Amino acid sequence: MPDLRFLIVDDFSTMRRIVRNLLKEIGHADADEAEDGVVALHKLRNGKFDFVVSDINMPNMNGFELLNQIKADEKLKHIPVLMVTAEARKEDIIAAAQGGAAGYIVKPFTKATLEEKLANIFKKMGW
Numbered sequence: 001m002p003d004l005r006f007l008i009v010d011d012f013s014t015m016r017r018i019v020r021n022l023l024k025e026i027g028h029a030d031a032d033e034a035e036d037g038v039v040a041l042h043k044l045r046n047g048k049f050d051f052v053v054s055d056i057n058m059p060n061m062n063g064f065e066l067l068n069q070i071k072a073d074e075k076l077k078h079i080p081v082l083m084v085t086a087e088a089r090k091e092d093i094i095a096a097a098q099g100g101a102a103g104y105i106v107k108p109f110t111k112a113t114l115e116e117k118l119a120n121i122f123k124k125m126g127w
Contacts, residue, residue, distance in 0.1 A: 005047075006031040009040040009054040009066065010084070015107070019053055019084075022111050026118065037061025041069050044076055056085040056092060064095055071100040080121050084109075 008019045008031055016033045023031055032047070034040035036058045044052070052070065056063035063083055070076045080102035085092055088106045096104045102121045105113065 003030065004028055004050040006051045006053060007034060007040060007043060007049045008032070009034045009037065009052065009058070009063070011035050011055065011058040015055065015084075019114075022114050023053075025111055026115050037063065037066030037069070040066055044070065044079070045073075049079060052079055052081045054081055054083060056083055056096075064099060067096070067099045067101055080125060082117060082121065 006023055006028055008016045008023075010016045010019070013035070016035075020031050020033065023029070032043060032049070034043055037054075038061045040052070040054065041061070043049070052066075054063045054066055061069075063085075067081050067083070070079060070081060077100075081100070082103045082105060083092075083096045083101045084105050084107060086107050093104055102124070103117050105117050
């Protein structure tokens with residue numbers, strides 16, 4: 001398993017901290033944070049990231065808009081994006097899948113759920 005650099009995107013700092021701590025417990029200590037899609041995109045374009053965990057509902061640029069921007073960018077489109085949301089709305093799940101998201105997770109989630117989601121994505125990616 002490669003050493004992966006994560007970008008956690010959420011407008012709530014508490015949620016970013018929770019995700020960061022869960023990732024660390026799973027064994028992924030290398031993570032950065034962004035409070036919305038605009039900041040995330042800037043960081044993605046100016047740094048090296050292997051994986052994005054993004055909330056859907058955010059100001060300025062939401063998770064779907066961020067996903068679209070990532071998938072439209074030649075240099076970024078290979079990066080898997082795990083979408084996080086508070087409600088498991090069918091239309092959100094469909095939009096995430098159609099937009100090219102690697103997976104979908106509903107808040108609140110446990111370490112075990114996150115670990116399982118990541119393991120499935122890693123397997124799909126051949127990591």
